[in-house]
Amino acid sequence: MCGIVGLMATQPVNQALYDALTVLQHRGQDAAGMMTWHEGRFLLRKSNGLVRDVFHTRHMTRLKGHLGIGHVRYPTAGSSSEAESQPFYVNSPYGLALAHNGNLTNADQLKQELYSTDLRHINTSSDSEVLLNVFAHELGKQGHHLNPEDVFDAVRRVHRRCRGGYAAVAMINGFGMVAFRDPHGIRPVVFGTRETVTGQDVMIASESVALDVGGFELARDLAPGEAIFVDMDGVVHTQQCADRPSLVPCIFEHVYLARPDSILDGAYVYGTRMQMGRKLGDRILREWPEHDIDVVIPIPDTSRTSALELAQHLGVTYREGFMKNRYIGRTFIMPGQTQRKKSVRQKLNAIDIEFAGKNVLLVDDSIVRGTTCKQIIQMAREAGANRVYFASAAPPVRYPNVYGIDMPAAGELIAHGRSEVEVGELIGADRIFYQDLEDLKDACREVNPALERFDCSVFDGQYVTGDIDDAYLAALEASRNDAAKTQDGSVHAVVDLHNDVEDYG
Numbered sequence: 001m002c003g004i005v006g007l008m009a010t011q012p013v014n015q016a017l018y019d020a021l022t023v024l025q026h027r028g029q030d031a032a033g034m035m036t037w038h039e040g041r042f043l044l045r046k047s048n049g050l051v052r053d054v055f056h057t058r059h060m061t062r063l064k065g066h067l068g069i070g071h072v073r074y075p076t077a078g079s080s081s082e083a084e085s086q087p088f089y090v091n092s093p094y095g096l097a098l099a100h101n102g103n104l105t106n107a108d109q110l111k112q113e114l115y116s117t118d119l120r121h122i123n124t125s126s127d128s129e130v131l132l133n134v135f136a137h138e139l140g141k142q143g144h145h146l147n148p149e150d151v152f153d154a155v156r157r158v159h160r161r162c163r164g165g166y167a168a169v170a171m172i173n174g175f176g177m178v179a180f181r182d183p184h185g186i187r188p189v190v191f192g193t194r195e196t197v198t199g200q201d202v203m204i205a206s207e208s209v210a211l212d213v214g215g216f217e218l219a220r221d222l223a224p225g226e227a228i229f230v231d232m233d234g235v236v237h238t239q240q241c242a243d244r245p246s247l248v249p250c251i252f253e254h255v256y257l258a259r260p261d262s263i264l265d266g267a268y269v270y271g272t273r274m275q276m277g278r279k280l281g282d283r284i285l286r287e288w289p290e291h292d293i294d295v296v297i298p299i300p301d302t303s304r305t306s307a308l309e310l311a312q313h314l315g316v317t318y319r320e321g322f323m324k325n326r327y328i329g330r331t332f333i334m335p336g337q338t339q340r341k342k343s344v345r346q347k348l349n350a351i352d353i354e355f356a357g358k359n360v361l362l363v364d365d366s367i368v369r370g371t372t373c374k375q376i377i378q379m380a381r382e383a384g385a386n387r388v389y390f391a392s393a394a395p396p397v398r399y400p401n402v403y404g405i406d407m408p409a410a411g412e413l414i415a416h417g418r419s420e421v422e423v424g425e426l427i428g429a430d431r432i433f434y435q436d437l438e439d440l441k442d443a444c445r446e447v448n449p450a451l452e453r454f455d456c457s458v459f460d461g462q463y464v465t466g467d468i469d470d471a472y473l474a475a476l477e478a479s480r481n482d483a484a485k486t487q488d489g490s491v492h493a494v495v496d497l498h499n500d501v502e503d504y505g
């Protein structure tokens with residue numbers, strides 16, 4: 001779940017792209033990048049780090065132009081090295097740059113095909129470089145005078161070749177900006193416009209919140225399989241490019257990934273999280289009408305919206321018992337378990353008076369590896385809690401994700417192969433409550449009834465692309481578990497786009 005953004009404007013785009021990336025930071029903290037197009041050249045800055053650390057004034061002044069794309073990365077393939085940060089660039093046809101959110105499930109096969117049939121070389125282990133080259137190859141089949149139809153034909157062939165989850169935004173040198181969404185719409189992407197004195201600007205982004213900050217009006221989500229092409233005059237063209245599109249968006253966006261002030265596929269994430277709190281409250285009242293909970297305490301940040309609603313539904317006091325260090329990022333999307341474990345303590349501190357002698361219900365949006373809840377329960381006990389109950393606004397996470405969330409190893413998921421009660425015992429809770437999967441889906445549907453299906457693979461092990469088997473999952477686990485990840489990453493040389501400027505660093 002990286003963040004992507006693209007902007008075709010009537011004025012320089014660098015600052016607006018920077019601002020958009022800043023509000024998409026929660027989607028990726030490992031690396032950030034921006035590429036703009038100016039007088040027939042692409043200009044690039046990308047590196048490991050947060051947006052504020054990657055772009056300095058000297059980079060910003062170089063990133064000239066009225067067209068550009070940006071990316072914040074949370075790796076789900078390859079390594080965390082700078083060489084795999086995005087956007088990626090390829091010189092043929094025309095000159096192309098692309099930023100991708102998601103994960104291709106047939107990247108290995110495509111890489112083979114690209115080499116042996118399409119005569120293209122992939123220089124990193126990133127699936128996004130693969131996606132760019134498939135798009136490039138398909139676009140190269142069109143003639144030199146590219147029109148929107150040619151771009152859509154190329155996207156149509158990309159959909160036929162690529163499997164998995166992908167939302168991508170790209171620039172075509174001299175022709176315009178294009179974005180496309182996979183035929184199941186697993187990963188989100190929206191677009192919107194802004195009227196200025198000089199004309200209309202068009203922004204494409206992972207989440208609507210990026211549009212808000214730039215003063216853009218949300219037009220709509222891209223439909224599954226649909227592509228948008230914005231030509232150099234800023235004219236918007238859209239077309240459905242998939243043979244059998246059907247909307248099956250990732251439900252984990254609503255649980256954790258997206259910001260609550262975003263609207264995804266017509267559903268306000270704030271609203272879906274409130275409904276999750278209400279549904280979870282119903283379950284607690286159903287299973288334990290005579291409960292003895294004195295206070296409901298959220299685990300900041302993401303669970304706050306659900307926890308407040310849950311407390312009101314139970315008729316129990318809601319209190320902020322943990323203070324969050326605002327300078328520490330999200331722990332779940334950090335690359336290694338050691339770092340994640342250390343960060344929970346650095347990030348959250350208990351306010352003793354909210355715990356002393358009370359039966360507390362701690363609420364989190366989800367329990368994935370169990371890193372957060374184990375430590376938090378211990379902290380609650382150290383702060384003097386009498387009994388510590390734990391509630392998760394999502395069902396047990398039991399299966400790996402293959403569509404753009406870095407949960408590659410079933411063995412690392414605390415609920416894998418365990419019952420709810422067993423997880424409760426393992427994390428040291430006096431009682432545990434999980435959301436029911438049907439209730440989670442209903443929570444989203446209550447906000448947008450048109451949402452019929454969801455990708456719930458982390459909860460039910462059903463992979464909508466139909467290409468995931470045990471062998472695939474075993475290979476993924478072997479290559480991307482925490483131990484494997486710590487071994488790679490640092491040795492990849494950066495082979496990149498060079499411009500004729502002295503200060504490239």
Ligand SMILES: O=P(O)(O)OC[C@H]1O[C@H](OP(=O)(O)OP(=O)(O)O)[C@H](O)[C@@H]1O
Nearest residue numbers: 301302330331332367368369370371372
């Ligand atoms: O069981 P775990 O493996 O610990 O993963 C789940 C936790 O990680 C996330 O928090 P995170 O700190 O990433 O972000 P937040 O501040 O948005 O809640 C999520 O909100 C849970 O708290």
Ligand SMILES: NC(=O)CC[C@H](N)C(=O)O
Nearest residue numbers: 001002075076077101102
């Ligand atoms: N989280 C994502 O969307 C990751 C995009 C891409 N698969 C990468 O690893 O860079």
Ligand SMILES: [Mg+2]
Nearest residue numbers: 299300301302
């Ligand atoms: Mg959290």
